[in-house]
Amino acid sequence: MLTGKRIVLGVTGGIAAYKAVELSRRLVDAGAHVVPVMTAGAEHFLGRTTLSALASEPVQTDLWHNPTTAIPHTKLGQEADLIIVAPATARVIAAYRMGLSTDLLTNTLLATRAPVMICPAMHTEMWEHPSVAENIAVLRARGVHVVDPDSGRLAGGDVGAGRLADPERIVAEALTVLGPGDLAGVRVVVSAGGTREPIDAVRVIANRSSGKQGYAIAAEAAARGASVTLVSTVELPSPHGTHVVAVETAAEMQEAMTALAGDHDVVVMAAAVADFRPTDAAGGKLKKRDGVPEITLEATPDILAGLGAAKRPGQVLVGFAAETADLLANATAKLESKHLDLVVANDVGAPGVGFAHDTNAVTLLRPGAEPVEIDLASKRDVARAVINSVVDIRRGTSP
Numbered sequence: 258m259l260t261g262k263r264i265v266l267g268v269t270g271g272i273a274a275y276k277a278v279e280l281s282r283r284l285v286d287a288g289a290h291v292v293p294v295m296t297a298g299a300e301h302f303l304g305r306t307t308l309s310a311l312a313s314e315p316v317q318t319d320l321w322h323n324p325t326t327a328i329p330h331t332k333l334g335q336e337a338d339l340i341i342v343a344p345a346t347a348r349v350i351a352a353y354r355m356g357l358s359t360d361l362l363t364n365t366l367l368a369t370r371a372p373v374m375i376c377p378a379m380h381t382e383m384w385e386h387p388s389v390a391e392n393i394a395v396l397r398a399r400g401v402h403v404v405d406p407d408s409g410r411l412a413g414g415d416v417g418a419g420r421l422a423d424p425e426r427i428v429a430e431a432l433t434v435l436g437p438g439d440l441a442g443v444r445v446v447v448s449a450g451g452t453r454e455p456i457d458a459v460r461v462i463a464n465r466s467s468g469k470q471g472y473a474i475a476a477e478a479a480a481r482g483a484s485v486t487l488v489s490t491v492e493l494p495s496p497h498g499t500h501v502v503a504v505e506t507a508a509e510m511q512e513a514m515t516a517l518a519g520d521h522d523v524v525v526m527a528a529a530v531a532d533f534r535p536t537d538a539a540g541g542k543l544k545k546r547d548g549v550p551e552i553t554l555e556a557t558p559d560i561l562a563g564l565g566a567a568k569r570p571g572q573v574l575v576g577f578a579a580e581t582a583d584l585l586a587n588a589t590a591k592l593e594s595k596h597l598d599l600v601v602a603n604d605v606g607a608p609g610v611g612f613a614h615d616t617n618a619v620t621l622l623r624p625g626a627e628p629v630e631i632d633l634a635s636k637r638d639v640a641r642a643v644i645n646s647v648v649d650i651r652r653g654t655s656p
Contacts, residue, residue: 258288258637258641259284259287259288259431259435260287260288260289261288261290262288262290262339263290263336263337263338264284264289264290264337264339264431265293265294265333265334265337265340265341265365266280266281266284266292266293266294266341267295267296267341267342267343267345267349267362267365267366268293268295268303268344269296269299269344269346269348269362270297270299270300270302271298271299271346271378271421272378272412273343273378273420273421274299274344275302275303276421276424277293277299277303277343277344278303278307278311280341280424280428281308281311281312282311283428284341284428285311287428287432289431290314291313291314292313292333292337293305293308293317294317294318294333295308295316295317295318295362296318296360296361297360298346298348317329317333319361320360320364329361329365330358330367331368333361333365333368334365334366334367334369334371335368337365337371338435339371339372339435340365340372340373341375342362342366342373342375342376343374343375343378343421344376344379344421345376346377346378346379347377347379347383347386349363350375350392351388351389351392353366353375353401354392354395354396372402372434372435373401374401374402374403374404374431375401375402375403375404376404376421376422377389377393377403377404377406377421378419378421379406379419380415380417381411381417381418381419383419384418384419385418402434404422404427404430406418407420407421407422407423426497429476429498432480433479433481433498436480436482437481438482439481439482440478440481440482440483440523440644440647441482442484443478443482443484443651444483444484444486444520444522444523445475445478445483445484445486445521445522445523445525446485446486446488446521446523446524447474447475447478447485447487447488447525447527448471448488448489448510448525448526448528448560449468449471449472449475449488449489449490449528450467450468450491450528451463451465451466451491451529451530451531452504452505452509452510452528452530452531452557453505453506453531454507454534454535454538454557455534455535456538457539457541457542458539458540458541458542459542460542460543462531462533462535463531464531464612465529465605465613466491466528466529467491467612467613468489468490468491468493468528469493469613469636470636471525471528472487472489472493473635473637473639473640474525474527474643475499476496476497476637476640477640477641477643480498481644481648483523485498485499485500486501486502486517487499487500487502488501488502488504488513488517488528489502489504489528490503490504490505490510502517507530507534507557507558507560508557510528510560511558511563514526514560515563515567518564518567519567519569521572522571522572522573523573523575523647523651524568524572524573524574524575525643525647526560526561526564526575526577527575527577527601529579530557530560530561531557532556532557533554533555533556533557534557535552535553536554536555559595561574561591561597562594562595564595565595565596565597566596573598573650573651574595574598574599575597575598575600575601575643575647576592576595576597576599577600578603579605579611579612580604580605581605584620585620585622585628587602588600588602592622592624593624598623598624599621599623599646599650600621600623601619601621601643602621603620609633610633615635615636616633616634616636617631617634617635617636618630618631619631619639619642623646626655629642
């Protein structure tokens with residue numbers, strides 16, 4: 258996701274400095290080359306050995322004695338694709354705003370033309386102080402990306418605004434900053450998870466869908482600038498920058514997707530909708546002592562077909578085909594009969610593919626084009642391939 262990107266990670270003297278270790282690990286896992294820079298204050302809270310071990314190279318702290326270059330701040334600033342300061346204390350924020358170059362980190366911030374992301378962390382009283390608010394406003398106006406702090410437990414047992422944003426959220430923001438931005442201004446709705454159709458007050462008819470692929474698609478679209486609504490039946494952490502609408506049954510999903518599709522530019526139907534539901538669900542719990550119940554089933558609404566019939570000009574509609582046999586034949590039939598622009602087909606019987614796995618292998622089908630095979634990869638990598646195809650379709654580009 259960040260492969261080939263060089264990120265300078267600045268760590269300043271706040272209690273949240275320990276979270277920079279997790280942030281560094283996540284950035285490296287995403288493919289970035291992380292260059293850590295610590296202030297003298299940061300070393301009161303975090304040992305440089307720890308951060309050096311999880312970054313891509315040893316921590317740098319010294320402006321004056323560097324074995325590789327006489328001007329380390331210039332080298333760091335010129336080579337960076339992104340500079341992240343996490344945590345960013347009130348002192349460093351003020352120094353950056355005023356152009357005060359007092360150490361290696363502040364010199365680097367002034368010696369770069371790369372995008373800069375600051376992640377403030379401090380006590381609520383400090384975060385809400387007029388001088389800090391003004392400094393933040395000035396930096397935003399200059400184009401600095403500010404990841405606002407969360408509210409929660411602070412040092413000393415206090416609770417309030419000022420808690421460093423979660424490392425996962427910071428990485429998501431970095432992906433947005435460094436991403437292609439090719440979905441900026443585009444509205445995307447994604448469905449995810451398997452529907453649950455009630456038999457009685459306790460039992461349901463369900464399927465094995467975990468929702469992971471739908472969530473990965475939502476996260477990828479958001480990282481590329483889209484405004485994303487996620488219609489979900491599962492309780493997974495919400496991807497940063499998405500709005501989640503919770504549903505359970507096929508009828509609830511149909512209502513939500515039909516209502517949302519009309520004013521969205523891209524509709525991705527990644528959810529696994531149950532094909533059948535009981536005609537009459539019992540209001541209470543069916544008791545075993547009463548014997549085996551007879552359950553009569555009826556078909557659920559074909560949500561994807563309805564979306565295809567109502568598709569407006571210029572809208573991109575993506576469907577999924579989870580199969581165990583005749584993959585291409587079944588997926589092609591769905592592509593044609595439901596007026597889709599793209600079908601993501603996968604053989605859920607193959608090892609490591611489909612339901613509950615963190616990996617997937619799919620074939621992408623578009624009208625009038627040869628199938629494109631995506632070999633076994635992480636679901637985020639598969640999501641990237643799906644969104645790439647969506648972007649191509651919107652641009653009228655052939656695969």
